[in-house]
Amino acid sequence: MSSENGRDPGERGEQLALIRETVRETRAERAKPRTWRGAQLADALPVARVLVDKGPVHLDKLWDYAVPAAMDADARPGVRVRVRFGAGTGRVREGRREGGGLLDGYLVERIAESDYRGPLAALAQIVSPEPVLSPELLALCRAVADRYAGSLADVLQLAVPPRHAKAEAERFPEPPPPPAPPAPGSWARYPDGPAFLDALARGGAPRAVWSALPGPRWPGELAAVVAATLASGRGALVVMPDGRSAARVDAALTELVGQGLHTLLVADSGPEERYRRWLAIRRGAVRAVIGTRAAMYAPVADLGLVAIWDDGNSSHSDTNAPHPHARDVLLLRAVHEKAACLVGDLGRTVEATQLVENGWARPLEAGREQLRTAAPLIRTVDDVQAARDEAARVARLPTLAWQTARAGLARGPVLVQVPRRGYVPRLACERCREPARCRHCAGPLEARSNDTALCCGWCGRETPDWHCAECGGTRLRAQIVGARRTAEELGRAFPEVPVRTSGRDHVLDSVPDRPALVVSTPGAEPVAEGAGYAAALLLDGWALLGRADLRAGEEALRRWLGAAALVRGQAEGGTVAVIAEPTLRPVQALVRWDPAGHALRELAERAELGFPPVSRMASVTGRPEDVAELLRAAELPSGVEVLGPVPLPVPDPGRPRRPGDPQPGEQWERALVRVRPGQGAALAAALKAARAARLVKREGAAVRVRIDPPDLG
Template sequence: MSSENGRDPGERGEQLALIRETVRKAKAPRAKPRTWRGAALAGELPVARVLVDKGPVHLDKLWDYAVPAEMDAEARPGVRVRVRFGAGTGKVREGRREGGGLLDGYIVERIAESDYRGPLAALAQVVSPEPVLSPPLLALCRAVAERYAGSLADVLQLAIPPRNAKAEAERFPAPPPPPAVPALASWTRYPEGPAFLEALAKGGAPRAVWTALPGPHWPWELAAAVAAALASGRGALVVMPDGRSAARVDAALTELVGSGLHTVLVADSGPEERYRRWLAIRRGAVRAVVGTRAAMYAPVADLGLVALWDDGNSSHSDTNAPHPHARDVLLLRAVHEKAACLLGDLGRTVEAAQLVENGWARPLEATREQVRAAAPLIRTVDEVEAARDEAARAARLPSLAWQTARAGLQRGPVLVQVPRRGYVPRLACERCREPARCRHCAGPLEARSNDSALCCGWCGQQAPDWRCVDCGSTRLRARIVGARRTAEELGLAFPGVPVRTSGRDHILDTVPARPALVVSTPGAEPVADGGYTAALLLDGWALLGRPDLRAGEEALRRWLGAASLVRGQEEGGTVAVIAEPTLRPVQALVRWDPAGHAVRELAERAELGFPPVSRMASVTGRIEDVGALLGAAELPEGAEVLGPVPIPVPDPGRPRRPGDPPPGEEWQRALVRVRPGQGAALAAALKAAHAARLVRREGEQVRVRIDPPDLG
């Protein structure tokens, strides 16, 4: 039915109602200015929603605060503020008020009205007008907190460095223009390499798992990928496992594109310089970042590439709650910000192999001919060697090692990798093989030099008159030989040859091309000018015999890192690995086939239901608290609870480590396993149950960790 003028009666009625509402508002008395304790509030958007910098998951909410008029201009979203947190202040969306006093926080947004009907406390102070929490960074930190069942405040503490007023006062110049598209250089050694760089330079977002060839070229190849992203007018972010590797990429990138386009974020820079560089990134003064783990949150504008080197390195897993891994954070950034992704390594982790297997990324690797040309010759104690030397398989330094070292020293430096640092870090009774322990704290006794007294590795007390408590013997034998003892033995065997050590206490960056023995622990190997002529990989049993799901993968990763510093087979480079030659990691090293090893490991994990095929979480605490949390959690359908099992009580006197139970308490740990695709639901269920227990103040502390690195 229609009216006389052709309009629908319902539409005409809506127009009349709108006119009446407009007239009513015009005649209504004007509202009085809003105040708080006599002080005027901001005229527009007088309510700030604040994320309070307090870590417990049950306080992981946004709180509403009134904005005083004098703070209106500076209280913008993203700035740091201080707020009164306690009874009668703020408002939590769900839950109850906790705590008291002034706390730091961030304004997330400004709104016109709060749905909390009680009085709102006002912001106490705007700490700085610098908007450090941008919407993309907030979204990333939320995603990380949800994935790892942690609080947003904990993630922000990892993502945003502490403020420095002096750095904020500095003015930064505009960034230089984008560089030209870099030359392909050594990327031509990989069949898909040129296509990857061309896609980056044209503004694309390719995803690749890159198995780099051994040798000195990978820092320049990584720098070329960054330069290609910069050439497209976008930013780039590269996360390295340590400052030494970051310095190598920094030098390569400076050589390739010059200075001014990128910066380095490492802990060694110091708080003020680190914050200054972080501000330069946030304000757009630099477009590319090379750094260590914390750099994964760097607020790079218009991000075009995220790259991670050596994703199997344990330093990429944060030791602070909620323990995010750099690989997962960068994968989230690649998805959220539609950026290209490059996971590079000399080897390949099982997680990277899964990304290739499910099609998320493409493999970027060289042909077998290129691998054979670049890799050194790998030798093991085979059947022929065992026939000549009956003790070859059991000896720490069989004749193969001596021959390899002697031949290599005729042409240049020789690398010796030892899994343990120190002199003799573990001793035992020669007669009964009982470990030698300190009488004071029961810690392990060790020898720090040939002529020093025995010393406890925990409390430091000396034990000059040690006697075995089981058999009464006073004679000791070495259970584990460290790097310094190895260096001493090699120095005696090769008189006149310089012996240098590199380890945690003193790490060498480079060594000259002169003949020398360089004894190093894994990860501390210096780079030799022109490459090492040979390498000895000792004590393979110590790496392969660890009771850990990743023991074989980790051993291969460390061996590849050392062997890649040796000259290629065409230049006479040789590596001798002292380990059982029939084991899979040893055979993967001999063939230089880390990708094949990762694929086979992934297949076994899938058959057994281990990560990364499944998702796991650990719940640790007292047995009754673990049971209560798991009983209250709404776990995904089909979730499997393994355990709980007791956690070994630390020996008295041993220094406490992260994850140790409080003194005097016996903790247990349960593992929760779910099918692929249920990881988000598992994290949400455990976080909700944990928060509910904290709100009700039930039981004692329980620790929840998603994707625990140690399943032993």
């Protein structure tokens, strides 16, 4: 007898029984302890999602690994692990077969099941049970990687310092109680200064762009901002351009709140000590951090303030991929962690001005009366002086410079800023002006002192019998005069006055408050004890203003303001002589001490021309065929504009090269890709995806992509 659908009822019963038996067997199989190659796996959440510490963008994702039962307790999110990845015969799909080399990584999360249906390779080792990668730090690093078209692993290498087991074994004390809110002090010189401090102390999140008054008080003012944040029970983070300025703010904060609440995070501390301090921050033993660029990732608990000083300084832009800028990273943290933000400087960058113009931050600046009291008198070579001294406009040390130096030395030390270090770092043939080059490697010849032979700046070989390869001439002229040669010339002019130099090889922190000539390169100026320098000479303005770069004027003004701020105020007789064409905009901005006005005009011009920060831009660099292919394959956002490509200078044969640089004689090109505001994320994602696709297919040579390149010259 058949059923209505034509099937035998007995056959249907057999099928149902088979299904029930299969379900029972499946449940029994799942109830057994999970194993991998005989080793038992963790019962709960046996799958670990691991970020492999390997930089290429096509590997920028999480990989699944099994968690052995023996590692269950230590395999927590955020710990460092080691896993097998790849094999000798080629890359293994998602690292799931045993074999290949051991790589470091971070355990990001644990889950119950993996999307991959095959057997999972197990974690090889828990390097340390210390959870160094918190969810907040992971989110920040992911945001930075997305903004700069880089890989998460590259950003984590910048954010998490190398491990030192000895530091992890240390116990850190509980932090002291929060301090009392600081008094306004010198912040009273700014109309909105006391209100800004009060908002921080009450737990608010104000955002400001601060134009600091010249003089020695800004480190104490930064310390007061941090102390006000600590008084609210929250943490604070301040990023400085170098270790010297960080030490000044750290000393000011120590004087204000004492020891125990804050730490200094700089590279000079050494790897182990730096990791120890980083752990103290992560564990909540300290609440405030003052440091250099890498401190922008410091895992400060309950972050209430992020601050950056001198955001136009090139040291804030990381030299390692994906080249994030500290200002942008701190702005991301302020938004994600709902913290206050302070962008401070003696000058004003175009990027900071844009924050004010679009309403994201408010200006925090003093009135003109306070500025006239604090700033020194700025003098230039005007028409009257030029008429008296016909060579004044072109002379390196015109009469104005000698008069300013002589008058200043009667009252104290005098600062002399020279854009170039060395003695005579660039030489040329006197007859035909052909640059003098080394016969061995074609590097530039330079004179390192008055009584030594010419020396190559690249390979270091001496060339005692140089002659010009173009005209056969044997006489040389200086194209650029360095700081040591300037010190020698001034020493002969003022034989009774000591002359000191400060530069890359030897940077002075401070000089005594007595007559002396201090010759320094930009950024290496020592602080004069007491009231400050009596005068300053800003030489070779043409060398700063003549650079073929979009930021030449802004950078020149920034360096001049940094030196002039070390000079006594006009009421105390402080004078600065700037040797540059007086009609140029940066020179006039220095004379008026109006960096905000200069930055506002620069921003308006860039808006008209479509240059950053009004637009977002990326540079794509590599061999011509590789650049063209990447731009063709990238799914760029609508309205994109490609500028170029243009050829880059061919590298000289003997010049030192980094990995990935063009080979000698190899021609590279650079294209600039520009998009409208709001399309930056789409541009970064498109270029990153195109690079990843090329790496997977192994097509052509590597192409460098940099978002928001600082140099558009």
